[in-house]
Amino acid sequence: MSSSSGVLGEDIISFGNQSELVPQRAVFGCENEETGDLYSQRADGIMGLGRGDLSVVDQLIEKGVISDSFSLCYGGMDIGGGAMVLGGISVPSDMIFSYSDPVRSSYYNIGLKEIHVTGKQLPLNPSVFDGKFGTVLDSGTTYVYLPEAAFTAFKDTIVKELNSLMQIRGPDPNYNDLCFSAASSDVSELSKIFPTVEMVFGNQQKLLLSPENYLFRHSKVHGAYCLEIFQNEKDPTTLLGGIIVRNTLVMYDREHSKIGFWKTNCSELWERLNITGAPSPSPSSLSGKDNSTVESPSTSAPDGSPRYDLPGEIQISKITLDMSLSINYSYLKPHINELAEFIGKELDVNASQRIISRLADHRVRLPDTFGNYQLVQWKVEPSLQQTWWQEHYLVVLLAIIIIIIVGLSVSGVWIVWKRRQQPLNSYKPVDAAVPEQELQPL
Secondary structure (H helix, E strand, C coil), X not given: CCEEEEEEEEEEECCCCCCCCCCEEEEEEEEEEEECHHHHXXXXXXXXXXXXXXXXXXXXXXXXXXXXXXXXXXXXXXXXCCEEEECCCCCCCCXXXXXXXXXXXXXXXXXXXXXXXXXXXXXXXXXXXXXXXXEEECCCCCCEEECHHHHHHHHHHHHHHCCCCEEECCCCCCCCCCEEECCCCCHHHHHHCCCCEEEEECCCCEEEECHHHCEEECCCCCCEEEECEEECCCCCCEEECHHHHECEEEEEECCCCEEEEEECCHXXXXXXXXXXXXXXXXXXXXXXXXXXXXXXCCCECCCCCECCCCCXXXXXXXXXXXXXXXXXXXXXXXXXXXXXXXXXXXXXXXXXXXXXXXXXCCCCCCCHHHCCEEEEEEEEEECCCCCHHHHHHHHHHHHHHHHXXXXXXXXXXXXXXXXXXXXXXXXXXXXXXXXXXXXXXC
């Protein structure tokens, strides 16, 4: 269990340097105590987006600055690029929807009726997904928690489908995780090994789940994956966390009491939505239809500068990183080169991946001997645009030196030759007769 306590405050909330939504005065909570995952997680605080007077969304709607809708786009297992859209968007034609009852609770519930594995429906009564709060889609929860009957049926089916894979222990001995050694670290290859899963809503529309929507990487065994769907203790509520919608745009259309799902690469969201004038490839803001504004979820570095995205395409000359490690310097000092090799190996990424985001999101995995790390500060220095003189001054200087040497050599040869051409004065004895010369007047 996690808890948070504190006091309410009121101040000006800003929405990013590129957002056209001007800063707004809003009420928010100032925490002075956290427990559980809220304390141990990397994020410092939590943003309330549910239904309620103190929700940030409700406060902005009450002020009339956005429409009664917002969207979240979640990055994938290996692909980053998430976004939050405050306000309405142009709905993709192939987005699927589920009814969301605004009266049942302040949570965003959906009408889940069936779960299919490899096209086969699990033997469950649809009412199993309707206990207590029903099926709740919660962006503040990481994993998926099913009622006991649904979890047992799902787990047994997955185990049966993967009987050719070896089961291994989970990364944390305190938990009884169901893990498989798949011998593949490529996420794109997982669909060839693990079965596809479908969630069927009351309107018979289906949300397709790829393996990355119900698996997480084993942190200690390379190429192994664990089931990220768990039993919700004795609680009959079905709780769907953020991982279930990886690489998915989720639209919370509160005005029409429905939630939409659209499978997409969130790092290419704006190109796929065909939003005119949107920045590319990973914008942090958008203002357009229905007074909407967009925020990138990771927009600033620890020093307050833009976090991951760089303006346009630049040729990077140097990246400087400041990192803090949770081990003593006396131990680290003799292992600096070893640590540098590990970091260099982990950052061996292609052009589509981002070094800064991998470090900031703790996707660079170091051996346990180096403890935990934190990206403190970073700086990207683009290659300087050199003038013609800066690019060729060495050649020009060399040419001038050669010309001077050649010129001096030619001058020396000419002087020697000239002197050799002058007639030599014949020798005359002292007593030889010398023609008398007339003295010139002074």
